[in-house]
Amino acid sequence: MSFANALRCRECGREYPLSPNHVCEFCFGPLEVVYDYEAMAKKVSRKSIAQGPLSVWRYADFLPCEGEPVDLQAGFTPLIPAKNLGGLLGLKHLYLKNDCVNPTWSFKDRVVTVAATKAREFGFTTLACASTGNLANAVSAHAARAGLEAFVFVPSDLEAGKLLGSKIYGANLVAVDGSYDDVNRLCAELGDRYKWAFVNINIRPYYSEGSKTLGYEVAEQLGWRAPDHCVVPLASGSLYGKIWKGLQELTKLGLIDAVKTRMSGCQAAGCSPIVTAWENHTFNFRPVRPKTIAKSLAIGNPADGYYTLKIMAESNGAGAAVTDDEVVEGIRLLAETEGIFAETAGGVTVSGLRHLVQAGHVDPDEVVVAFITGAGFKTQEAVENALPAAIHVQPTIASFEQALAARQGESAPVTGAASS
Amino acid sequence: MARLRVKFTFPPDLVREPIIWEIGRRFDLVTNIRRADITAEVAWATLEIDGEEEEIERGIKWVTEKGVRVDPVEDSIIEG
Numbered sequence: 490m491s492f493a494n495a496l497r498c499r500e501c502g503r504e505y506p507l508s509p510n511h512v513c514e515f516c517f518g519p520l521e522v523v524y525d526y527e528a529m530a531k532k533v534s535r536k537s538i539a540q541g542p543l544s545v546w547r548y549a550d551f552l553p554c555e556g557e558p559v560d561l562q563a564g565f566t567p568l569i570p571a572k573n574l575g576g577l578l579g580l581k582h583l584y585l586k587n588d589c590v591n592p593t594w595s596f597k598d599r600v601v602t603v604a605a606t607k608a609r610e611f612g613f614t615t616l617a618c619a620s621t622g623n624l625a626n627a628v629s630a631h632a633a634r635a636g637l638e639a640f641v642f643v644p645s646d647l648e649a650g651k652l653l654g655s656k657i658y659g660a661n662l663v664a665v666d667g668s669y670d671d672v673n674r675l676c677a678e679l680g681d682r683y684k685w686a687f688v689n690i691n692i693r694p695y696y697s698e699g700s701k702t703l704g705y706e707v708a709e710q711l712g713w714r715a716p717d718h719c720v721v722p723l724a725s726g727s728l729y730g731k732i733w734k735g736l737q738e739l740t741k742l743g744l745i746d747a748v749k750t751r752m753s754g755c756q757a758a759g760c761s762p763i764v765t766a767w768e769n770h771t772f773n774f775r776p777v778r779p780k781t782i783a784k785s786l787a788i789g790n791p792a793d794g795y796y797t798l799k800i801m802a803e804s805n806g807a808g809a810a811v812t813d814d815e816v817v818e819g820i821r822l823l824a825e826t827e828g829i830f831a832e833t834a835g836g837v838t839v840s841g842l843r844h845l846v847q848a849g850h851v852d853p854d855e856v857v858v859a860f861i862t863g864a865g866f867k868t869q870e871a872v873e874n875a876l877p878a879a880i881h882v883q884p885t886i887a888s889f890e891q892a893l894a895a896r897q898g899e900s901a902p903v904t905g906a907a908s909s
Numbered sequence: 910m911a912r913l914r915v916k917f918t919f920p921p922d923l924v925r926e927p928i929i930w931e932i933g934r935r936f937d938l939v940t941n942i943r944r945a946d947i948t949a950e951v952a953w954a955t956l957e958i959d960g961e962e963e964e965i966e967r968g969i970k971w972v973t974e975k976g977v978r979v980d981p982v983e984d985s986i987i988e989g
Contacts, residue, residue: 517943517955619987631932677981689988724989773951785989792984
């Protein structure tokens with residue numbers, strides 16, 4: 490049973506019934522799901538959660554769904570102590586939330602499992618989205634699982650892995666010739682015209698609630714406590730805000746102590762409207778035209794930018810922007826130190842964390858969680874030219890040893906560590 | 910008749926120009942501002958525009974050429 494009881498405008502506070510609606514009719518502010526926390530508190534406990542499945546659905550009572558989940562077992566991903574990377578950065582308690590291992594290899598499975606469940610509950614037969622890849626993959630897979638038709642809209646210059654990762658599930662992949670802004674506008678207009686469940690338009694209030702599970706999981710995996718510091722990649726800002734909301738809800742329900750978590754966010758310098766506003770000490774960000782290899786974060790006019798900046802100020806967090814070269818370095822550093830191959834967003838987070846440490850925004854003794862939101866095999870183009878070629882040999886020991894000698898002294902790993 | 914819900918973001922050099930008034934004068938359109946924030950550092954307004962579809966398109970083309978950024982009221986709905 491869901492404890493969701495209404496949609497509420499985040500700007501003017503007007504309430505609406507639970508329906509496929511996302512914008513306040515009065516002020517055009519975004520709508521958010523509200524819950525009966527009093528009733529929820531009577532039902533949920535650490536024990537009841539522990540008895541649930543090893544997926545986001547162990548937190549079903551915190552989510553706005555009534556029906557049978559459209560479930561590919563998204564979530565409950567590993568929280569890994571990162572001693573190598575932590576040691577390199579001077580952090581004693583660094584953890585990585587590895588969301589690369591979700592069913593379609595990104596955190597978007599969390600939001601889409603909720604959105605698809607809600608869409609089916611509302612009686613929709615088509616699932617749709619506007620995406621830069623990961624969301625399209627998750628929508629395509631969950632639509633297949635649910636027996637729904639899928640239409641996914643992406644910019645036509647996306648990485649090949651992300652295009653293939655939607656087509657394989659039988660989705661209608663619509664590659665739009667145009668800028669991100671063009672895709673954005675087209676999908677907003679289509680959302681008005683077609684009776685489809687656009688997960689990030691008319692289903693958005695429910696969809697975004699799926700990201701709260703990252704906050705729940707991290708707290709549970711740390712032994713029911715909030716981290717001291719979260720470092721999150723920023724696109725629309727929704728993920729960041731929902732991790733914060735998830736932690737706050739656990740406190741409200743008496744499942745963890747008061748949250749003192751500092752919330753920091755990272756963007757690519759080629760698309761950093763939120764970080765730039767944070768640097769300028771303002772809550773008003775200026776929209777930008779994205780120009781970065783971190784395409785999954787290339788949101789020039791972030792829907793939750795203002796709310797992100799508010800949380801950043803309230804939680805005493807910070808922002809960091811990294812160059813595209815640093816994105817690649819971050820991907821390699823994470824892979825070489827911790828064995829996790831992340832997509833470009835992960836490179837932004839790791840290099841952003843390094844910036845935050847160097848600027849003194851992260852205390853070495855803090856329990857820090859860095860969120861790695863998608864797997865690297867989707868964005869191989871970003872790193873393929875940065876890596877050394879394979880050692881090519883004939884099938885003889887002499888050839889191998891000759892090649893090995895030639896390789897010595899060549900491109901060292903980004904960590905600078907000697908190979909053994 | 911058609912209806913469009915949009916967000917206009919104005920660059921600093923256009924803040925002193927009565928763009929929204931002018932779009933209603935130049936084109937057969939009715940504008941209704943729902944929410945706005947106009948400061949020295951940023952200026953935006955969300956509004957509803959009523960009119961014939963072609964007239965709305967002409968109006969949007971005109972404000973875009975003036976240098977106003979036009980987005981859906983939802984801002985960026987495209988997602989990673």
